[in-house]
Each structure stands twice: as C-alpha cells, then as structure tokens.
Amino acid sequence: MDGGNIPITMKSKVKIGPAVEDGLDVSARPFKILVVDDSPIDRKLLEQALSQEQYTVLSAKSGQEAIQLFAEHRPPLVITDWLMPDLTGIELCRRIRLEFQESYTYIIILTAMTEKDKLVKGLGAGADDYLTKPFHANELLARVGVGRRIADLHRQIEAKSRVLEELALTDAMTGLLNRRGIELWAGRELSAAARHDFPLWAVMADMVNFKSVNDTYGHDAGDAVLKGFAEILKTNTRSADICGRIGGEEFLIVLTHTNRDGATLAIERIREKFLAQRFRFRGQDVVVTASFGIAGHSRHQSQNFNRLLTQADAALYSAKQLGRNRVELAATEINPVESNQGPSQ
Numbered sequence: 001m002d003g004g005n006i007p008i009t010m011k012s013k014v015k016i017g018p019a020v021e022d023g024l025d026v027s028a029r030p031f032k033i034l035v036v037d038d039s040p041i042d043r044k045l046l047e048q049a050l051s052q053e054q055y056t057v058l059s060a061k062s063g064q065e066a067i068q069l070f071a072e073h074r075p076p077l078v079i080t081d082w083l084m085p086d087l088t089g090i091e092l093c094r095r096i097r098l099e100f101q102e103s104y105t106y107i108i109i110l111t112a113m114t115e116k117d118k119l120v121k122g123l124g125a126g127a128d129d130y131l132t133k134p135f136h137a138n139e140l141l142a143r144v145g146v147g148r149r150i151a152d153l154h155r156q157i158e159a160k161s162r163v164l165e166e167l168a169l170t171d172a173m174t175g176l177l178n179r180r181g182i183e184l185w186a187g188r189e190l191s192a193a194a195r196h197d198f199p200l201w202a203v204m205a206d207m208v209n210f211k212s213v214n215d216t217y218g219h220d221a222g223d224a225v226l227k228g229f230a231e232i233l234k235t236n237t238r239s240a241d242i243c244g245r246i247g248g249e250e251f252l253i254v255l256t257h258t259n260r261d262g263a264t265l266a267i268e269r270i271r272e273k274f275l276a277q278r279f280r281f282r283g284q285d286v287v288v289t290a291s292f293g294i295a296g297h298s299r300h301q302s303q304n305f306n307r308l309l310t311q312a313d314a315a316l317y318s319a320k321q322l323g324r325n326r327v328e329l330a331a332t333e334i335n336p337v338e339s340n341q342g343p344s345q
C-alpha cells in the first residue's frame with residue numbers, strides 16, 4: 001500500500017512513555033527569546049528589560065545572524081527590529097513563517113514607525129504583535145508574557161498531536177504497531193527496498209490454540225498470551241525490523257536486509273522461544289504455539305504490500321495445513337531478491 005503523505009517518524013516498537021508525556025509540560029522548560037536589532041543600545045535595553053524575568057535571551061545584530069540563531073535554537077518567541085541593514089523585520093518574519101513551519105513562533109516587531117499603514121503591513125507579514133520605540137519595559141514584559149502564553153499553548157497542542165498520531169498507529173494492548181501503522185511503514189519500506197534493491201520479508205503469524213486459552217482461562221489469560229508473544233517479537237527482532245498486531249491473535253513482522261535463510265532462521269527462533277514459554281493460568285502450565293508464513297519481496301514484482309501479505313497469508317495457511325506450530329515460505333514464481341547480507345541477528 002502507498003504510505004501517502006502522512007509523516008511517520010515513530011519507531012516500530014512504540015512506547016508511549018514518560019518521555020512523550022513530558023513533552024506536554026512545556027512550562028517547566030527555560031523559555032528562549034531571540035532579540036534582533038542592529039542598534040547595540042536597543043539590544044542592551046531589550047536584554048535588560050527581559051532579564052527581569054526568567055528568560056534565556058539570544059541576541060542577533062542582523063537579519064542573517066537572526067536566521068542562523070533561529071535555526072540553531074528554535075526560540076518560541078522573537079522580538080525583531082523593523083529596519084536593519086540586511087533584512088527588514090518584515091522579511092525576517094516572512095522567512096521564519098516560511099522556513100520553520102513545524103513549530104509556531106510568536107513574533108513581536110519593534111519599530112519607531114507609528115504610521116498605521118506600516119504596522120498593518122507588519123502584522124500582514126505574519127507578526128503577532130508590535131511595540132513602538134522607545135518602549136516601556138513593563139509593557140514589553142506584559143506583551144512578551146502574552147506571547148509566551150500563546151507560544152506555550154502551541155507547543156502543548158503540537159506535543160498532543162504527536163502523541164495522538166502515535167496512538168493512532170499503536171496497538172494499545174501490546175505496544176506494537178497496529179494494522180494502519182504497519183501498513184504505512186511497510187509501504188514506505190517496500191518502495192525503499194525496490195529503489196535500493198534490498199530484500200524485504202513479510203511474515204504473518206497466527207496462534208494455534210489461542211481461542212481455547214481464551215475460552216478456558218478467560219480474556220485476561222488471552223491478553224497475557226498476546227503480550228507475551230509481543231515481548232518475544234520485540235526482543236528477537238532487530239531495531240530495523242517492524243512488528244505489529246493486525247488482528248485478534250494475528251501478527252505481522254517485516255524483516256529487511258537479510259536473505260531467505262536469515263529470515264527463516266529469525267522466525268524459527270521466534271517460534272521456538274514462544275513454544276518454550278510457559279504461561280501459568282489457574283495453577284496450570286499452558287503452552288501456546290504459533291504458525292508463520294513468510295513471503296519475500298522481489299524487485300521484479302510491483303511494489304504492492306497487500307500482494308505480499310496475500311502471499312504470506314497463503315504460506316501461513318500451508319503452515320496450518322501441514323500441522324501448525326511451524327514456519328512456511330511462500331511459493332513464489334520468481335526468486336525473491338537474495339543478498340549477501342548475513343542472517344538476521
């Protein structure tokens with residue numbers, strides 16, 4: 001399937017943990033302000049006024065320097081002079097809005113001009129507020145305070161949408177990717193495999209006696225089995241591989257950069273680990289097993305992940321027909337891409 005335009009920056013083994021949640025509390029971080037003015041006196045006045053509060057002030061004496069500092073530090077708030085020798089405050093404003101769109105920046109323009117037409121032009125260029133020189137220190141602090149509230153709010157919303165985006169692609173039970181997550185990721189990886197000519201294997205896995213565990217010991221037992229299997233997948237695949245839960249007791253693993261033997265070995269190892277795992281329900285040791293179907297992507301085939309899944313599913317069906325708790329490779333008409341790379345670690 002086509003990955004579309006949705007940016008995926010998440011890792012395959014997603015953990016929604018404290019790190020992400022910390023991102024929501026933006027108030028605890030030092031608040032950076034970039035001050036831009038070609039006049040050393042005005043820069044000093046701004047720095048002095050801002051030093052009354054807990055701000056980290058960065059100072060630039062030209063538009064170019066401001067762009068560099070901005071790119072390096074990404075301050076949430078910028079106070080810029082209007083007239084400077086290289087870039088005007090208006091141009092700086094436009095460039096920040098155009099070039100740094102991933103996060104919102106609150107921009108205050110500082111000007112000696114009082115003509116309303118010009119101020120309107122400044123706000124039109126993307127400034128959030130303006131202040132006329134000579135400014136009153138307390139008014140500056142009050143306006144910066146407003147800017148900080150708005151910038152913080154933007155940061156919180158941005159952090160929340162990142163969390164939601166991750167949650168939308170995560171299986172809550174196991175912490176693995178869900179079907180949508182794995183399809184988005186795999187669609188991209190498949191294009192990369194075709195472009196750079198590396199092997200890619202899709203593996204469908206299904207538990208053999210899961211239903212009977214659920215029926216006999218209850219849903220909590222079933223959940224423990226799913227989590228146990230997910231844990232084995234996480235610890236027995238490389239960070240470049242991805243694992244997802246795509247349905248009730250159905251899992252999907254995508255392995256790359258390994259040849260046929262490597263992929264088979266890696267999956268055999270997972271099968272054996274799962275077989276060796278003892279679950280204890282109501283005082284009884286319970287063993288659950290899984291069947292696996294592997295299909296390899298060939299560079300001669302179309303880059304269609306669903307087609308690969310169909311092949312892996314057919315191999316899984318064979319594994320079940322041939323006695324379950326086993327690994328089967330799809331019978332493909334063309335040999336999948338082989339490489340010299342060693343087995344999966």
Ligand SMILES: [Mg+2]
Nearest residue numbers: 038081083084
């Ligand atoms: Mg100036």
